[in-house]
Amino acid sequence: MRFLHSMVRVRDLEASLAFYTGLLGLVEIRRVENRAGRFTLVFLAAPLDQARAADEWAPLLELTYNWDPEDYGSARNFGHLAFEVDDIYATCAKLAAGGVTILRPPRDGRMAFIRSPDQISIELLQKGASLAQAEPWASMPNTGTW
Structure with missing residues (x-):
């Protein structure tokens, strides 16, 4: 068994990317836009995990942005x-x-x-x-x- 990723739902993708990449320093590894499902997935890695994450798809933080507004509570x-x-x-x-x-x-x-x-x-x-x-x-x- 190995750790793959943690997923968090985000309300504002741009604000979340500014926080996770701009301020925290994570690196975007890949992005998936699903028009049929109306969501975007963005996978991020810590800088020292970047090469491994790009090769193994782990360890990653998955940001899930649902295009239609939802109330996620306090998280x-x-x-x-x-x-x-x-x-x-x-x-x-x-x-x-x-x-x-x-x-x-x-x-x-x-x-x-x-x-x-x-x-x-x-x-x-x-x-x-x-x-x-x-x-x-x-x-x-x-x-x-x-």
Whole structure:
């Protein structure tokens, strides 16, 4: 058995791509538009998984955009996606500069939580050992839920 992908439904494909590719840094591997089914599938990979994902179609994040509007609720029942990052502070600073609220700041130099435009929880984990605690993160409170 091996992991293939996680699928999340998105309300606004362009906003979601701006978040996942522009801010989070994922790479689009393939796209499928199904006119009969009225949906678009976009498969994304983390940069270090890009070659493997293009060859094996895994591990991937599948964004499903249904052309007809639907109410998906708060998406809290999904759980979360998790990505390892080289520098948790730099990643959170980039996301915050892009308008993303850091819900659980990386006070410990190890872990942070954010949400996508569709309210999908995303855990960011520092690669390797935790970074030394640093401001403004060390004293930043939690915001909302993740």
